[in-house]
Amino acid sequence: MTAAPLIQGWCPGALRPMASGDGLVVRVRPHAGRLSPAQAAGIAAAARLHGNGLIDLSARGNVQLRGVRPDTHAPLIADLSALGLIDRDLAGETRRNITVSPFAQADALALALEDALAAAPDLPGKFGFALDVAASRWLDAAPGDVRIERGASGGLILRADGLPTGRPVTLAEAPALAVDMAHWFVAAGGVIQGRGRMAALVARGVRPPESLTGAEPPAPALPRPGPGLFAEGALVALAFGQMQAATLEALAATCHDLRLTPWRMLLLEGAVALPTIAGLITDPQDPALRVIACTGAPACPQALAATRSLALQLAPLVPQDGTLHVSGCAKGCAHPAPAPLTLTATATGFAVIRNGRASAPGPVIAPADLPTLLTGTP
Numbered sequence: 001m002t003a004a005p006l007i008q009g010w011c012p013g014a015l016r017p018m019a020s021g022d023g024l025v026v027r028v029r030p031h032a033g034r035l036s037p038a039q040a041a042g043i044a045a046a047a048r049l050h051g052n053g054l055i056d057l058s059a060r061g062n063v064q065l066r067g068v069r070p071d072t073h074a075p076l077i078a079d080l081s082a083l084g085l086i087d088r089d090l091a092g093e094t095r096r097n098i099t100v101s102p103f104a105q106a107d108a109l110a111l112a113l114e115d116a117l118a119a120a121p122d123l124p125g126k127f128g129f130a131l132d133v134a135a136s137r138w139l140d141a142a143p144g145d146v147r148i149e150r151g152a153s154g155g156l157i158l159r160a161d162g163l164p165t166g167r168p169v170t171l172a173e174a175p176a177l178a179v180d181m182a183h184w185f186v187a188a189g190g191v192i193q194g195r196g197r198m199a200a201l202v203a204r205g206v207r208p209p210e211s212l213t214g215a216e217p218p219a220p221a222l223p224r225p226g227p228g229l230f231a232e233g234a235l236v237a238l239a240f241g242q243m244q245a246a247t248l249e250a251l252a253a254t255c256h257d258l259r260l261t262p263w264r265m266l267l268l269e270g271a272v273a274l275p276t277i278a279g280l281i282t283d284p285q286d287p288a289l290r291v292i293a294c295t296g297a298p299a300c301p302q303a304l305a306a307t308r309s310l311a312l313q314l315a316p317l318v319p320q321d322g323t324l325h326v327s328g329c330a331k332g333c334a335h336p337a338p339a340p341l342t343l344t345a346t347a348t349g350f351a352v353i354r355n356g357r358a359s360a361p362g363p364v365i366a367p368a369d370l371p372t373l374l375t376g377t378p
């Protein structure tokens with residue numbers, strides 16, 4: 001049996017940080033999913049000064065500073081405000097939940113949507129918008145309740161998550177229609193006890209009005225990319241999406257804008273060579289890319305075991321095309337979706353779950369037996 005996790009139902013922000021075992025977690029939402037070199041250097045300095053120097057990349061393309069203390073939170077917000085990274089109020093910060101394709105030049109669209117969101121209703125903390133508008137679609141597996149995407153015909157479509165098709169839209173009309181979709185979601189009963197997601201509402205058979213639906217399918221989706229060189233720049237990864245402030249400082253010193261991604265990677269926009277910076281993963285075959293693990297013990301108070309050290313120990317045993325998810329409890333923060341193999345910490349060992357989520361039941365085995373489980377040899 002796995003322990004029942006505490007479900008918060010909201011994500012940390014900058015103005016509403018979340019307590020963790022290593023202090024406050026402060027999540028920054030860069031505008032249009034982009035950090036200038038000056039912003040990146042400023043975040044690194046702030047992480048050292050006001051936190052414990054650890055910086056996470058989130059699955060929504062945000063940046064988290066860890067180990068912030070209650071007495072350093074206010075000066076941290078002042079520093080981040082000076083970098084143009086803080087919203088005027090908590091309501092604005094909560095609504096501004098936008099994931100942008102790192103391969104798209106979508107700053108104008110993202111900023112127009114931010115403006116339009118001032119007229120949005122109160123939305124559940126995890127409700128968000130995906131802008132998947134590059135020539136190819138990259139965000140198919142990324143969260144996004146209201147999606148503005150590349151359509152099969154090459155234009156843009158507006159699509160409610162969970163529906164197979166969307167309504168063709170122009171760049172100019174898309175932001176207001178996305179907000180209309182959010183209003184419809186609330187009016188249609190999508191929010192229950194403060195929570196709710198578009199796909200769940202659609203799965204209940206509820207459909208948006210004709211003005212917000214259409215028959216155009218999205219363009220084919222591309223799989224999650226690995227680190228390497230792309231026409232748009234150099235994509236680099238970090239073990240578990242976490243880095244030291246020094247790594248971000250070194251990235252800032254390359255003078256490239258950093259594009260945040262939902263894959264816990266960074267795109268150095270315009271770079272024509274992979275950087276050689278300690279702490280970065282640039283080899284797509286690196287075993288660390290085959291494992292996913294949450295913060296785990298001791299930094300997360302809900303964790304029943306350490307996760308990342310175990311995941312790194314097991315990583316070389318995971319097949320090259322495989323994925324192992326190690327979760328410190330049944331909540332499965334690092335990977336809410338099913339994985340080929342998940343190990344969920346319990347009070348007595350790790351539950352072994354195949355093709356399921358971290359909360360699924362599975363036989364519990366001792367940590368010492370895990371390498372044998374992966375190699376299949378005693």
Ligand code: SF4
Nearest residue numbers: 294300328329332333
């Ligand atoms: S999944 Fe990991 S990070 Fe999330 S609550 Fe459980 S132990 Fe903590």
